[in-house]
Amino acid sequence: MKLNALRPMIWTDQFEQTIQFYTQILEFNIGGRNDTWGWASLYKDAVTIMIAKPNEHTPFDKPVFTGSFYFNTDDVEALWNRLKDKTNICYGIETFEWEMREFAIYDNNHYILQFGQSTE
CATH class of the missing domain: 3.10.180.10 (2,3-Dihydroxybiphenyl 1,2-Dioxygenase, domain 1)
Incomplete structure (x- = not known):
């Protein structure tokens, strides 16, 4: 399978x-x-x-998700520069110890969308 x-x-x-x-x-x-x-x-x-x-089969009061949606990209800097002034920022672009350069925004429902690129 x-x-x-x-x-x-x-x-x-x-x-x-x-x-x-x-x-x-x-x-x-x-x-x-x-x-x-x-x-x-x-x-x-x-x-x-x-x-x-x-x-009617979906219990729904408001958008709820207990995680985030993580998108891998090949140019996180360009994406950050394009989105940073158009969206609600969760956290700004940063390089993390797990060898990812990433940032996060909220969509219009307040779901968290993370975008990252490997620094390896």
């Missing part, structure tokens, strides 16, 4: 605003969208995420 990919599903009651954040700020593309279902698939390079409105 082999796992081929992981595509996180971001639940939100701000469906349109979330799609706009990921497509306009982070430059994702829309791969599929169904407004009746309240669902969209977004992609950028090798990364795919899904956006969904909660349904």
Whole structure:
């Protein structure tokens, strides 16, 4: 058995605003969208995420995730320079002892998005 990919599903009651954040700020593309279902698939390079409105089977009061979404990149400096004045910063760019240069922002739902590049 082999796992081929992981595509996180971001639940939100701000469906349109979330799609706009990921497509306009982070430059994702829309791969599929169904407004009746309240669902969209977004992609950028090798990364795919899904956006969904909660349904009756999904207990949902507000966006909650007990972790972060970590994106590896090949040019964290350029990404930092492009995003730092357009987003809500969680922490600024820094080189950490685990040999990663990274920063984190919040998306429009307050999910934490981390971006990092190996310093090795």
